[in-house]
Amino acid sequence: MKILILAIGKMKRAGLSDALKEYEQRLRAPVEIKEFDIKESNSKRLQQKESAALLKAIPPGAYVIAMDGKGKQLESREFAAKLQKLRQSHKTLVFLIGGTDGHTPELLKKADFTLSFGTMTWPHRLARVMLVEQLYRAQEIAAGNPYHRE
Numbered sequence: 001m002k003i004l005i006l007a008i009g010k011m012k013r014a015g016l017s018d019a020l021k022e023y024e025q026r027l028r029a030p031v032e033i034k035e036f037d038i039k040e041s042n043s044k045r046l047q048q049k050e051s052a053a054l055l056k057a058i059p060p061g062a063y064v065i066a067m068d069g070k071g072k073q074l075e076s077r078e079f080a081a082k083l084q085k086l087r088q089s090h091k092t093l094v095f096l097i098g099g100t101d102g103h104t105p106e107l108l109k110k111a112d113f114t115l116s117f118g119t120m121t122w123p124h125r126l127a128r129v130m131l132v133e134q135l136y137r138a139q140e141i142a143a144g145n146p147y148h149r150e
Contacts, residue, residue, distance in 0.1 A: 001087045003135065005033045006057050007128050008050045008099035016125050023132040028139060031132060043101050051104040054096050062092040064111045066103055067127055071114030076148055079115075080138035097127055 011017045024031055036053045040046035058064055063086055074082065086093055096103065096111065108114055117130055140147035 001029070001090060002092045003029065003031045003095070004059070004062070004092060005031060005095045005097065005128065005131065006036070006054045007033060007097040007124065008036050008038065008054070009125055010035050010037050011125055011128070013125070016129055019129045020132055023129070023136045026136045027132070031135060033128070038099075046099065047101040047104055050099045050101075051107040054098070054103075055107055055110060058094050058096075059092050061090075062094045063090040063113075064094045064096065065113045065115050066096045066108055066111035067098070067117070067131065068103055068108060068114045069116050069119065069121060071116035073116050073118060076134065076137050077141060077150075079134055080141035082113075083135075083138045084142055095131055097124055097131070099124055 011020060020033075024033075034057060036050065036057075038046065038049050038053060040049055083093075095115075096107065098107075117127060122130065137148050
């Protein structure tokens with residue numbers, strides 16, 4: 001299964017970029033990350049432009065997971081099980097990570113699933129690192145490797 005992460009904002013800090021690269025390299029299946037850097041002074045228009053760019057980049061037939069604070073929270077084992085099921089039914093899985101103001105309601109309605117890393121607010125660039133780490137963790141859980149501990 002191809003995994004594509006569509007994310008708003010460029011990785012600017014070396015620390016976050018290094019962490020992201022580390023987990024990307026650990027993954028057996030490559031993850032493609034596309035970044036969108038959109039400029040707009042009005043926050044409402046910015047959110048609309050960001051969501052439109054993300055929606056436009058989704059390949060046809062992909063299963064879409066929007067990352068959003070109001071989404072469903074999953075434990076790591078639940079996330080791994082969900083990915084295993086999706087591997088059997090979909091060729092492409094797309095994760096959407098919005099900008100500072102999140103996603104528009106229209107984008108959230110078009111997503112097949114909305115996932116949350118919890119009720120706290122996370123910087124969108126850090127969420128990218130957290131997502132790739134969880135993809136790696138799910139891979140290791142599925143393989144029965146000892147990376148994940150409970």
